[in-house]
Amino acid sequence: MAVQQTAGPDPYFPANGDPRYRVHRYELALDYRPGPNRLSGTARINAIAGRAALTEFQLNLADFKIGRVKVDGRAPHYTHRGGKLRIRPAKAVRAGAAFTVEVQWSGNPKPVNSPWGGLGWEELVDGALVASQPVGAPSWYPCNDRPADKAAYQISITTPSAYQVVAGGRLLTRTTKASTTTWVYEQSAPTSSYLVGLSIGKYQTVLLGDPGLGGVPQHGHIPAHLLPEFSRDFARQPQMMELFQELFGPYPFGEYAVVVTEEELDVPVEAQGLSLFGANHVDGARGSERLVAHELAHQWFGNSVSLADWRHIWLNEGFAKYAEWLWSERSGGPTAQQLAGSAHRLLSSLPQDLVLADPGRKLMFDDRLYQRGGLVLHAVRCAMGDDAFFRMLRGWG
Known part of the structure; x- marks a missing residue:
């Protein structure tokens, strides 16, 4: 169920999310290696500007190395600090217009700090899981981290073949090549960023x-x-x-x-x-x-x-x-x-x-x-x- 965007920042977490636009779809292509706890990813984010033109906007993303950012295929000016990826497009996005953001990132994912301890990506003894409620999603992917901004997701994740990947939604494909397997899940129902679930482990x-x-x-x-x-x-x-x-x-x-x-x-x-x-x-x-x-x-x-x-x-x-x-x-x-x-x-x-x-x-x-x-x-x-x-x-x- 789509929820109407609220007018301003979340009263409890004003640093999370950007109400000036909404996301329609995330496509995440991830590679995770459990041993060194190494995650690399590319996100393609399809979004729609709100009632005002966007001369700049932000995504939430934890302390990863940023490899590339593009808005509608063009390199913008951006800064990344304090869990915020602030982006100023080369050309302002018109009010109500669709636009696409691409982000490449890599690093060692870890939980983000919160009053309830670490939230988000959790490295296990032999695998990993995601527990994001309420503000842990940026620990592993760039997102407009507000519960009302619900979007469809496609998640492709490559891991060593000994591991199984479980995510919310329908498993589209599972492809093994050499020593790795790529799992592709589709969640077409609108989903809040904190509700994107993921578990990597050895399961029956x-x-x-x-x-x-x-x-x-x-x-x-x-x-x-x-x-x-x-x-x-x-x-x-x-x-x-x-x-x-x-x-x-x-x-x-x-x-x-x-x-x-x-x-x-x-x-x-x-x-x-x-x-x-x-x-x-x-x-x-x-x-x-x-x-x-x-x-x-x-x-x-x-x-x-x-x-x-x-x-x-x-x-x-x-x-x-x-x-x-x-x-x-x-x-x-x-x-x-x-x-x-x-x-x-x-x-x-x-x-x-x-x-x-x-x-x-x-x-x-x-x-x-x-x-x-x-x-x-x-x-x-x-x-x-x-x-x-x-x-x-x-x-x-």
Whole structure:
């Protein structure tokens, strides 16, 4: 779902993104070598100027070496410092006109600093992953890093052939040449920059459920030694998909993949058409099943229907929290009413200093925001009744 651009910088991250233009499509051609953690890439970015002519504009990109920049085939003047690639075209881009930016970059990717630790590209013991929410995307590619600027993506990435590349979207081709393999993924649905997911590792791929009869193709990519635990922990994901399509409407993308890494992650990572879990989220006892439901629900709430800016993060997390409760209710666990009561008792004992609709950057991932968001939705459900409430959810997108 396309979101209308907001008029100014994001109130929480004013240094990220440029509202003077919007991107239509990114084409990323990447080469990654896990051993030396070396990334090189070329981006072709198709964009459209806003209501005013562009005499200069910016992309967000971390501290890489820049090899080349072009705007509509011509070399511009540019500077690159502080995570910003400022570009002044040789000729101003007319208001409302389409233009193309090409950027070549290379270096050793690393997370960008944030109040929550490193975000974005994370080098693993044997591979890599991307966990960008909210502002980690520039750690690995140049982008207009604002959640409302959604674009289509094609990602081509070459790695040593021992590794598998998993990205959101449809795998178009996989081509092996000598000791390397190139994977090409297409995500045609408009995607926010932070929701471009990527994982590079050594996995075994399994099919989850039966995609026949109009079902959604669902695949898991797991280290082989974790497959027995994964098979139990994610066994009910196809039923979650069926339930959420009943309650929220058709799944908004073409396919859905989950990856389990060899290493532990503090929290799972949602991306468009893809979720990443740590080895600590797989125990063979369904100990993290609520998180499986939570990340799946983000495909509707957060990914398909996206934020205009980060003040509204509760609309992502409150809906996903409530989806956990709905799954529990439908799968024989505590009802949403019981879980809402537990959340209310918990929150009543905690500080009341969080404004749900504008929590501030410091509190935007506070657990109270998740719980209170779920409570708001449960209150609306109780006031409207189930028929009207779920009709509203199905029309949300």
